[in-house]
Amino acid sequence: MNKHLAAALAVAATAVLATTGYLTHQYVTSPAAPREAIARHAPESAREVAGSADDVFHGTVVRHAGRRTIAEIPSELYEVRVGRVFKGGVSGTVTLTQPVGNPRLAVGGKYVFATASWHNESDEHAVLAKARPTPAADLGAPVRGVGGGSAPTVAEYWQDAVDRQIVAARG
Template identity: 30%
Template structure:
């Protein structure tokens, strides 16, 4: 799988927790866009890998699991704007060792006016009572799982929801969302190192044009 490589900014907070270990570098770009009529401010993110690819997402995640959001625990600002924290009941694990109820941290939150801010473009804040496929990286210092934005918090109706056209991991002829993520882990891409940048070919220096030899005057 070809990784997308872009020059971006280095960040802290949840973005750092998400990006560390992906391609060996921290890659994050934040562009806040807002106009007076808007109630949501988005951040634009770029990464070394295309996380719309299931194999990339599974490879980047330390924990990949289904869970139900049971409560909003609050907000924190870890240096890049508000981040929301939720209690999530783990219901099925595809990768990792999460169990019981875990704290899931998501970039984005609400300001003093109740407007949604700092939310990655294409993402949505988690909703209490709904179930999601979570792809996360664990922050051992703060003891929470941070979702990979946009693709790491995918709403699903239930673990055995039909997934026509996707891999049938258990071979029963009825591919489901569980089959999809079982196959994603089986075929996950190793994103621990990124392919090196191609070195530019150096052209040999041109020989200077020799100056004409002086001639003796008559």
């Protein structure tokens, strides 16, 4: 074999090894995508929250039912007695989850919940990502900071949000 052919083969082998090594390094050392809940709605927009939710309802927290990790998310569990339903088919008492670290729900407290079903055998529901339950002791109370002259009631506000919900594009 002549010197030029041997040199060309050595250069080619070096290039293949260098490229393979570089690509392997990039694959092995690339950071994993962070695992977090992604909100497909603006949490400050009741219409977008309603559009992303399976269920929107007013309910009373019956009890704190403990903690559990669901889909790799440490969660607080609550039993909630469903009152008025604005969207969805929930009824009776449901188990609701919310990520650990969110403000705890008060036992006996009344809230408007926007939830998504876990679609599991326990029929659990999760508070939507970044959409905190809205304290609502009285559905007939006016919503502060909404409307010009006459503020809607809590019930009117959430019914309007459901009636005119905005469904975010899923991409």
